Amino acid sequence: QSVLTQPPSVSGAPGQRVTISCSTSSSNIGIKAVNWYQKLPGAAPKLLIYSNYQRPSGVPDRFSGSKSGTSASLAISGLQSDDEADYYCAAWDDSLSGVVFGGGTKLTVL
Amino acid sequence: QVQLQESGPGLVKPSQTLSLTCTVSGGSISSGGYYWTWVRQHPGKGLEWIGCIYHSGTAYYTPSLKSRTTISIDTTKNQVSLKLNSVTAADTAVYYCARGYSYGTAIYDSWGQGTLVPVSS
Numbered sequence: 001q002s003v004l005t006q007p008p009s010v011s012g013a014p015g016q017r018v019t020i021s022c023s024t025s026s027s028n029i030g031i032k033a034v035n036w037y038q039k040l041p042g043a044a045p046k047l048l049i050y051s052n053y054q055r056p057s058g059v060p061d062r063f064s065g066s067k068s069g070t071s072a073s074l075a076i077s078g079l080q081s082d083d084e085a086d087y088y089c090a091a092w093d094d095s096l097s098g099v100v101f102g103g104g105t106k107l108t109v110l
Numbered sequence: 111q112v113q114l115q116e117s118g119p120g121l122v123k124p125s126q127t128l129s130l131t132c133t134v135s136g137g138s139i140s141s142g143g144y145y146w147t148w149v150r151q152h153p154g155k156g157l158e159w160i161g162c163i164y165h166s167g168t169a170y171y172t173p174s175l176k177s178r179t180t181i182s183i184d185t186t187k188n189q190v191s192l193k194l195n196s197v198t199a200a201d202t203a204v205y206y207c208a209r210g211y212s213y214g215t216a217i218y219d220s221w222g223q224g225t226l227v228p229v230s231s
Contacts, residue, residue, distance in 0.1 A: 002156070035216045037157075044206055044221035045149075045157065056219065088157055090216035097170045099147070099216040104156040 003029060004089050004102035011108040017077040020105045022089030024070050029100065032091045034072035036065055039086040039104070048087070049074060076107070084109045112137040114207050114222035122201075122229050128194040132207030132222055139188045140165035145210040146190040147218065148181060150203040158203075162210060163190060202229045 003026045012018040024030055036049040047056050049065035052072060064075045076083055089102040118130035132146065139146065148160040161171035163181045171179050180193040190207060204224045211217035 033215065035218075037218075039151075039157070044224055045208075045218070046221075047217065047219050050211075050217045050219075051215075086156075090157075090159075090218075092214050092216050094214075096172065098161065098172055099159040101149075101157040101159060 002103045003093070003100050004091060006087075006089060006102040006105045008103070009106045009108065011110055012076075012079045013110045014079050014081065016079050017075060018079060018107065019076075020074045020087050020089075020107070022072045022074070022102050024091070026070075026093070026095075028093050028095040029091045030070035032093075034065070034067050035090045036063075036074045037088045037090060039088060041085075045088065079109050081109050083107060112209060112220050114209065114220055116205060116207050116222045116225040118205075118225055118227065120226075120228075122197055122227060123231050124198055124229055125196055128192070128197050128201060128227055128229070130192045130205055130207075130225065130227070132190040132192075134188045134190070134209075138185075139183065139190065140185045143212045145213060146181075146183065147208045147210050148190075148192045149206045149208055149218075151206070151224075152200075152203045160192065160194075160205075164213070197229045199229050201227070203227065 033051045037045040038048045039045045052067040053065040086104045122128045145164045147162040163169040169181045178195045182191045206224045207222045208218040209220040
């Protein structure tokens with residue numbers, strides 16, 4: 001069981017907006033920045049959002065991130081079939097001196 | 111543009127040592143504040159952080175694997191290595207190396223393609 005909790009799955013129709021949550025009760029992580037990764041089958045994870053809401057170059061502005069207290073969210077607007085993937089949140093854990101990943105959320109585009 | 115490539119044996123037998131190498135090209139492994147990380151994904155499961163190392167050689171490991179894991183760095187070859195001892199079928203996974211942006215973050219901006227390592231007799 002990950003210290004970062006994500007819903008196992010979310011779904012939406014093309015063009016719609018979905019959000020994926022990532023929450024923790026850990027004080028070691030609660031104040032840390034959250035990052036989001038997109039994982040397509042057979043491909044390496046791709047950095048989607050870093051430091052809660054920053055987008056790397058090349059990531060469409062359809063993807064946005066936010067964080068409040070011990071919860072973070074990834075929002076995807078204008079859903080496309082290509083967005084169908086697994087999404088993971090990740091944060092640094094001071095008690096581990098390492099990284100924890102959320103359990104992952106499978107996005108299905110209906 | 112930095113590129114990472116994992117390499118290693120295609121199959122490891124139970125109780126043996128899993129050894130993987132991550133070769134970095136397009137940039138020096140010892141430049142900047144980057145750190146180098148191993149992450150794995152068991153079949154059908156989520157991502158698991160294994161550990162990381164800095165160009166200084168200082169390494170950190172996830173507690174559940176710490177007793178069996180060694181991550182090392184060879185700046186002359188621009189390579190990072192992972193050794194996992196006494197493997198079992200539970201260590202069957204796709205193993206990724208990744209470049210971490212800076213210590214104290216979970217920002218990985220470059221990844222290798224990953225290599226599947228089955229553990230089987």
